[in-house]
Amino acid sequence: MFIYQKIKSLVVDPDGIYYLGPKGSFSHEVALKIQGENYVEQDSISSVFAAVNKNNGIGVVPIENNREGPVNDTLDNLFHEDEIYINKEIEMPIRLVLAGSSYTKITSETKVYSHNHAIQEAKRTLQKLGITRVIPVDSTSRAAILAKEENALAICSEFAAKIYGLKVIKSDIQDGINITKFAVISNNITLEGDRSVVLFTVPHKPGGLFRVLQSFYERNINLTMIYSRPLKEIPWRYYFYLEYEGRYMDELMQSMKSNVEEIKFKGSFSFLYDNARF
Amino acid sequence: MFIYQKIKSLVVDPDGIYYLGPKGSFSHEVALKIQGENYVEQDSISSVFAAVNKNNGIGVVPIENNREGPVNDTLDNLFHEDEIYINKEIEMPIRLVLAGSSYTKITSETKVYSHNHAIQEAKRTLQKLGITRVIPVDSTSRAAILAKEENALAICSEFAAKIYGLKVIKSDIQDGINITKFAVISNNITLEGDRSVVLFTVPHKPGGLFRVLQSFYERNINLTMIYSRPLKEIPWRYYFYLEYEGRYMDELMQSMKSNVEEIKFKGSFSFLYDNARF
Numbered sequence: 179m180f181i182y183q184k185i186k187s188l189v190v191d192p193d194g195i196y197y198l199g200p201k202g203s204f205s206h207e208v209a210l211k212i213q214g215e216n217y218v219e220q221d222s223i224s225s226v227f228a229a230v231n232k233n234n235g236i237g238v239v240p241i242e243n244n245r246e247g248p249v250n251d252t253l254d255n256l257f258h259e260d261e262i263y264i265n266k267e268i269e270m271p272i273r274l275v276l277a278g279s280s281y282t283k284i285t286s287e288t289k290v291y292s293h294n295h296a297i298q299e300a301k302r303t304l305q306k307l308g309i310t311r312v313i314p315v316d317s318t319s320r321a322a323i324l325a326k327e328e329n330a331l332a333i334c335s336e337f338a339a340k341i342y343g344l345k346v347i348k349s350d351i352q353d354g355i356n357i358t359k360f361a362v363i364s365n366n367i368t369l370e371g372d373r374s375v376v377l378f379t380v381p382h383k384p385g386g387l388f389r390v391l392q393s394f395y396e397r398n399i400n401l402t403m404i405y406s407r408p409l410k411e412i413p414w415r416y417y418f419y420l421e422y423e424g425r426y427m428d429e430l431m432q433s434m435k436s437n438v439e440e441i442k443f444k445g446s447f448s449f450l451y452d453n454a455r456f
Numbered sequence: 457m458f459i460y461q462k463i464k465s466l467v468v469d470p471d472g473i474y475y476l477g478p479k480g481s482f483s484h485e486v487a488l489k490i491q492g493e494n495y496v497e498q499d500s501i502s503s504v505f506a507a508v509n510k511n512n513g514i515g516v517v518p519i520e521n522n523r524e525g526p527v528n529d530t531l532d533n534l535f536h537e538d539e540i541y542i543n544k545e546i547e548m549p550i551r552l553v554l555a556g557s558s559y560t561k562i563t564s565e566t567k568v569y570s571h572n573h574a575i576q577e578a579k580r581t582l583q584k585l586g587i588t589r590v591i592p593v594d595s596t597s598r599a600a601i602l603a604k605e606e607n608a609l610a611i612c613s614e615f616a617a618k619i620y621g622l623k624v625i626k627s628d629i630q631d632g633i634n635i636t637k638f639a640v641i642s643n644n645i646t647l648e649g650d651r652s653v654v655l656f657t658v659p660h661k662p663g664g665l666f667r668v669l670q671s672f673y674e675r676n677i678n679l680t681m682i683y684s685r686p687l688k689e690i691p692w693r694y695y696f697y698l699e700y701e702g703r704y705m706d707e708l709m710q711s712m713k714s715n716v717e718e719i720k721f722k723g724s725f726s727f728l729y730d731n732a733r734f
Contacts, residue, residue, distance in 0.1 A: 405684055
């Protein structure tokens with residue numbers, strides 16, 4: 179409950195909370211933890227960023243998964259949208275259920291819809307149940323919508339099953355550990371918290387990245403995430419996405435500035451764990 | 457022609473050249489530049505790695521695109537398959553055509569199939585031609601197969617159009633710069649060439665990555681690509697994929713070894729440009 183309180187205190191009457199849809203998505207589930215009145219689904223990560231910009235709202239997007247790595251669209255939008263900052267990160271375990279309409283019996287004809295990643299993770303359960311007709315779709319919430327068909331099931335979240343009126347047949351069917359980090363974004367920068375994100379480009383010469391990392395090493399700061407992403411129009415040139423333990427420090431920024439070409443500080447914020455993980 | 461000669465000299469009677477299919481894919485086009493007799497399509501990157509291992513063959517897989525970034529499946533397989541090495545990298549411009557059966561006339565009913573990335577890149581051309589019925593499929597070669605339907609077109613490579621007997625209606629319809637790097641892989645390590653790849657993990661403490669990069673900085677070695685990828689079963693821990701200018705150096709390896717937890721050298725090799733780029 180402690181975490182829920184903390185998130186509530188973040189919100190100051192936003193003009194909408196925009197999340198990556200469709201309804202019933204994991205982003206939707208995270209968005210509902212934020213106090214608000216107007217929850218609006220968007221069909222892409224770029225649309226969430228655009229809606230936040232346009233309406234001075236709050237956005238919820240996935241940023242990293244422990245199996246798949248970074249969510250490229252989120253990183254690229256953070257780099258290109260200068261007026262959007264990270265206000266919170268929320269870690270959420272991806273728990274999957276098998277669900278269908280209440281009269282579905284599993285037979286050799288039963289179809290199962292899900293996102294390809296979820297299918298991979300539920301492989302063992304599907305084998306045990308003798309299910310072989312598996313149809314990949316673009317999200318687990320889309321799967322829940324399609325599971326309303328006759329003799330069809332979905333691998334989705336318990337939340338999506340509830341939203342679309344499906345009955346849960348089997349819970350926790352995922353193999354292994356699967357956690358997604360979500361970012362809460364807005365046009366307001368925050369400078370307090372235990373995590374910070376900074377994006378930058380370095381000169382293309384020996385030691386380019388090394389010199390930037392030196393600023394962190396000399397201050398004994400731990401990096402929690404570093405990804406490189408292509409600049410697209412200039413082949414084989416990159417920007418870096420770096421998350422570190424600690425808050426904004428003017429002196430650290432000054433030290434970095436002497437070794438970067440471009441630098442964008444994206445905020446200091448709290449890193450929250452979803453209760454359900456423990 | 458110089459490049460083609462070079463690639464020929466690479467091959468010593470392999471037991472099959474395995475590429476990411478379907479037939480007509482860009483990997484297929486690259487595979488055909490390698491002299492051989494037995495070209496075999498595979499339905500996933502992991503299958504290419506498995507086939508190379510099983511048959512002591514040669515594999516062709518995409519490794520990086522200047523817009524999309526790294527091809528995660530290729531990086532992860534290189535990290536997990538200890539006996540597979542990179543023998544060449546080949547850079548290929550992704551040029552797209554609009555193609556269909558010879559009697560297709562563009563009307564408001566005309567469907568266009570393609571991979572989502574290719575659709576994005578051909579947006580302006582589609583607008584000019586007044587085409588609005590666009591159907592995303594999982595590859596440009598799959599699009600070429602589907603374009604055999606009545607009143608359908610594909611956005612695909614000229615090569616795919618040729619393989620599937622389509623007529624090219626418009627060439628070079630891509631916007632912007634789009635280049636993919638492909639890796640030629642096998643069970644044999646090569647130690648000569650102007651590029652090298654090494655994969656490693658670092659201790660999770662301040663300066664972990666910094667100390668490894670120091671080995672390169674002190675030797676004035678330029679990094680051409682560095683990506684981090686999750687270790688999956690241990691959340692928020694990573695391995696690094698690093699490509700540098702230069703060949704294998706025993707002394708550099710020794711220097712790195714004192715600062716890494718795990719290290720896998722994946723070979724030194726030539727970096728080739730496809731002629732068509734110039």
